Amino acid sequence: MKKLGIMLMSFVLVFSLAACGGSSGGSTPANNAGGEASGSGGQKQVTLNMWLFTGTGLEPLVDQYMKENPHVKVNIQAQEYADHHNGLVTALAAGSGAPDISLVEIGYLDRFKAEENNFHNLADLGANDIMGNYLDWKVVQASSQDGSFIFGLPTDVGPMAMMYRTDIFEQAGLPTDPAALQEKIKSWEDFITVGKTIKAETGKPMVDSILSVFDVVKGQKNEHYFDSKGELIAGTNPEMKKAYDFAVRVAKEGLSANIAQWTPEWGAGMNNGDFAVMLSPAWMMGFMKGNAPDSAGKWNVIQMPEGSGNWGGSFLTLPKQGKNTEEAYKLISWLLSPEMQLENFKANGNFPSTPSIYDSEAIQTFSDPFFSDAPVGKIYAEAAQKVVPVYYGPSYVIANTPITNALGEVQNNNADPEAMWKDAITQIERELRR
Amino acid sequence: MQPRIGTHTKKTRKLRNSQSFKDHVSGYLYIAPFFILFGIFTLFPILWSAQISFYSWNILGSKEFIGFQNFIWLLTDDPRFWKAVGNTFTLWIISTIPQLFFALVLATVLNQSMLKGKALFRTAALIPNVTSLVAVAVIFGSIFGTHYGILNWLLSQLGFDKFNWLASYWGAQFAVALMVTWRWLGYNAIIYLAALQSIPSDIYEAARIDGASRVQQFFNITIPMMRPIILFTVIVSTVGGMQLFVEPMIFAGDQGGSKGQVLTMVLYLYTTAFTNNQFGYASAIAWLMFLIIVAFSVFNFYLTRKINSAD
């Protein structure tokens, strides 16, 4: 045991030396207190805590802000996406520990909307003056149902377009030129027709999974599972059933490759051309390039039929637990101004939520040989302006999950779609009452 | 059991009394640090969740007291919960039992005195447990993939159709059980190995001289000598198996597959709490689960005792 103890001790020593520099991870009270102290220049010294998830590209811009405003010090604490949101939910539930500024992704924002008193209403800080800078539908996402409460300022968006494999389309005897193909796929009905042709001529399915079709078709409607009063309409909203039935049809016609997203097989499918189109948001381009390098130059891009769609995108919010509200607001309104969003797009490709810069050269001329040099910047800018505002509702995840599970069963196990739909609605009702 | 009357009675009693007093003082003192830390950081949160189970509480909003309603729903109108209970038991059976069996075999082999490179083999046994979950997810995804999976490739070489492992009930159960066995086999083997060390080697020596076969030695020496340890592994693996959730989650997602093929009790608890944010209901799940686990552990405990004493 003695030997063991000595060994352990020397191990600690070696590593605490390797860790080097500064306080050995001990207490850093300023980090969570958001402390204030008066600086020498007369202007009050302010420390802001900011929680981000990784990959937003906001860090260097914050550095720039600190340089321009020496009285502000920002502690950025960036974490993996899920860890970040779990941490925020925990801090809000516990009633303390939340930062001055927190990034919130759209998938979580609606859950937070149920309880306004966790966040500052940015309308009280003058946000109404700048909300005009952002896409209308994004403003709807950022606000309460009646628009009086603004939860956050919009960061990036994920407008959707249709990437298609020119090699497969050519083999099927279909046009490969974007303008001609756009004419051919104007509606979802056309989408099925083209899909059938491809299936017949090449044997290849149209899409990766019917779930991605369902998401886009559904995303083109204003109301999904809840109406504007928050009442559940999943079972009665004809649009939802239509989207569901359409996805079922894609499965029944054999137009789905039946590959789950985010699996190694998904990347392999993209790489090998196992499906003819990818319904992909702007940010997916990086993923495709990294995971499917052999398909370089084989993709081209057109708009979605019957509108567009959005996948992802976030908001910078000010939790009530934070201090220094004024300074925090100043920082986020600067950070998310059209000019700074353009900087972020140039550096990281995160698509801006401010339409005024869509005409800028950086976006208009943005293209990539991977996507056959198509003007993807221009296409996504156009798509972003066609997105419809959707009212999701705080319990969106609870309602959406049983429906997507039902579609999964139809696709994978050939389950009866009507019975699955009925079961899903029952399950939603059961889960909502808790 | 000492004689009450005798020549040394007075002395013995005095010694015993003072020893008993000392034992009380030391006993409480030695478990005190444990109970203090445990009370603050484990017990308090547990009691808190007991209270929460009587509320309807979306974690970010206000609480509403609803009495036993959560439990009534769970018992009478929640097919998903009962599916999770069933899955937890089938997964327990098809993963824990082979896992403990092979762990015991592995430990016995590793325990042989003639074995060279013990430290290497023992470290290797623990590697699955230290391999990061990210890697585990990617690798098992590559093994069980429908289109490009290694298993399906083998099947197609043998002339069979490709099989959608994740979508089928038994396919998913098998995959998760394999993953669990792979990750925890070495872990259990190391525990057994330490336990085997507690048996003095001269007992085996004596048995061998008496002509006992290896199987006889195993059943007549190893098993009885290890009784407390076997009890330990039975309870720990029961509790661990009942609380299984990481492997199903990384294989089939937080819904445990589109029809809940591998949805386990804790996975259901986890999504109810952290995806749906329904903490009141999640707490009720936790406490109902607790009752199920206690009942099952007690059952197992008596079963083990019976098997042990039957020898």
Next chain:
Amino acid sequence: MNKPIGKIISYSFLTLMLVFSIFPFYWMFVIASRTTADTNKFPPAFTPGSQFMSNIDKMFNEYNIQFFRALGNTALLATTLTLSALFFCSLAAFAFSRLSFKGRSFLFIFLLMTMMIPGQLGIVPLYIIMTKFGWINDLRAVLLPGLVSVFGVFWLKQYMDSAVHRELIESARMDGCTNFQTYYKIVVPIVKPAMATLAILTFMNVWNDFLWPSIVLKDPSVQTIQIAIRNLNKVYYKDNAVIMTGTFLATIPLLVMVSIFMRQFVAGITQGALKG
């Protein structure tokens, strides 16, 4: 088992287990030495590629994680928690196993029962406690709750039940040992293998734990290695090759530690065996 046949069977079994255990770990290195797209290849790539150094370079220069700081934090936590688990758990186990005091069985059964309650819900109240102590972004928030474990007490208690005979305790008392001396001089040496096992398992658990640390340790200066590695996941793009590189590098020190412990474990056992 002195026959060569037995030896061959044993070694073949072990080799099979070795391959079975190590393959995913090896494959992690294969991906770490290639590009992300190679994860999606079919048939999968089985041999290491040439990108390992460039992935390491990417990880340190393109991603903003403090790898060595995180490694230091983790080593500190894992070592402290292992030592404390050994001390507190063995002391409590000794009391439960070999000292008789009122309420002993009740307290012990009570401990076992708490093990059967799923702990996931404890996160919110535990977080409240930590904010009250002011320990958010402080290693103490991970340290204090981990100092003791029911698993450890239960394990060592059962081990003592089977390995430490009452006669030994009695004779120690006859020799005038106090309870603590009995614990330290008689019991601890006997349960060495069990303690080495507990040390290995505790060290591994702490090293790999991420759920609770990710919630209380947000600041880069206090993050543990698992959190730092998770931060290699970018929201819109996950570079699997870089993630695997980070994961691989983070596992190496742990493996070194485990094999050192193992050597100790084996040595301790041989000693014990000699004593008979």
